[in-house]
Amino acid sequence: MIQFDQVSKHYAGGHEALSQLSFTVPTGEMAFVTGHSGAGKSTLLKLLGVIERPSHGTISVGGQNLAKVRGRGIPKLRQRIGMVFQNHRLLMDRTVFANVELPLTIAGIARQERGRRVRAALEKVGLLSYERQLPATLSTGEQQRVGIARAIVGRPSLLIADEPTGNLDPQLALEIMGLFAEFQQVGTTVLIASHDLPLIKRMRKRVVVLDHGRLVADLAAEEVL
């Protein structure tokens, strides 16, 4: 379960990215965070990944207060969260296989097991035949799917994605969202930041709407029209 309790984030210069944000995402739920550019979507995800710290308030993931996660606890926490980025953030000098394998190598998983799990993840995103290729030889959509495979290969219980379909055409975007929905169905909590309202509407999942860092609406799946 993800819990934001009165969370605010101020940057130097007085800019308030998030203001007294409170909401909860139960375990195994898929939710969208939406809002216009600068609404605070990315900041919210950065706080979950402990890339940034809140100025006020408490964030907890699975009952663990993130304020207390420090030092070596940060990489341990990140190993349990799958992160997908709009610009994929792949290592361009390593093969698709090596990119997806990375979280498992970091986690100290044995080579044989790594191979098995990487191929399973690539199969899931439909890129098994591309494992020996470099990311630069793939299309944007394929690169995004490599990024998703890397995020899910460690079997995270929380998957967060920042504008994962930002560079994709509508059909491909829908396919990617379908993948996220599949992960939710096997018990993974999924939180996606997106400003693609038509796509969000089609997915019919819970939507948290931000405006200038404030929570302005929290719509249940059935309330999304």
Added chain:
Amino acid sequence: MDAASHPRNEPSRTRSVSSWREHHGWSAADSLRRLAARPFGSLLTIAVMGLALALPLAFCLLLGNVQQMGRALGQDQAINVFLQPDQGESQVQLLAKQVGDRSDVAAVTVKTPQQGLDELAKLQGFSGALDALEQNPLPYVLMVQPKPGLDAPTVERLVGDLRDLRSVAQVQDSGSWRQRLDALLGVGDRVVLALALMLAVAALLVVGNTVRVDIASRSEEIGVLLLVGASGAFVRRPYLYAGIWYGLFSGILAALLALAIEFALSGPVAQLSQAYDGKLHISGLPLWLLLATPVAAAVLGWLGARLVSAWQLRKAA
């Protein structure tokens, strides 16, 4: 299941150790590949470090040989003890035995006044002047040879004891130059030590700067690694191995350069040795020092990489 409380990615301890070993192997190989991928830059770094480390070795070689030369030449430098003119031969022989019995004396040779006069006569320009003398004015002289390997203060003590003898008129200590040489070599020792330390720091900075540039050029990759849960140690590992490689190769280069200097010196030293009746020999750097240099340089490289990568990664995190 929640992310923080129920990890699905937890490896067993045995698997973890095996994977850790595997990552060390990968990091060592990958850092070597990266060095080979930019041969000019890598060779330049190794050459600068190698030269910096070769300099103290060269000075060490020079100093060791000067010390050895000092000892070799010093063996022939006897202390000349001029006795009072009224000494009879039996008294002189008794005194020679008394001095010769000392533990710090290797040999005592008695030079009679006639022998002294004969030596002078052989010198150009003296024969005419000596003919004009009515009697031999030269005293008995004891040529005292100190035991080899004595240090300057011990020889000085011996000279003082000889000077205090009642029948002695004058003591000519031709070994005083050795005292000055010892003092100079003492200064040289310190200079070499200071130089070695300074150049070691320079080598450390060279590795540090190279690793810093390397880390800066791969900041994107480091960012990704940190985001997918890599620890600082995991991210740092390839850079530490790069530091070790730089150090190791530059240490090998420094040892080879020192051997080349030794080889280059052997010819002129052989000529010098002939001029001193073959008493001088070049002594090379000890084998342990040549072997220890690459190891110490590798440690230095690791340390440079460790300091800089820790600082850089703190900034990146």
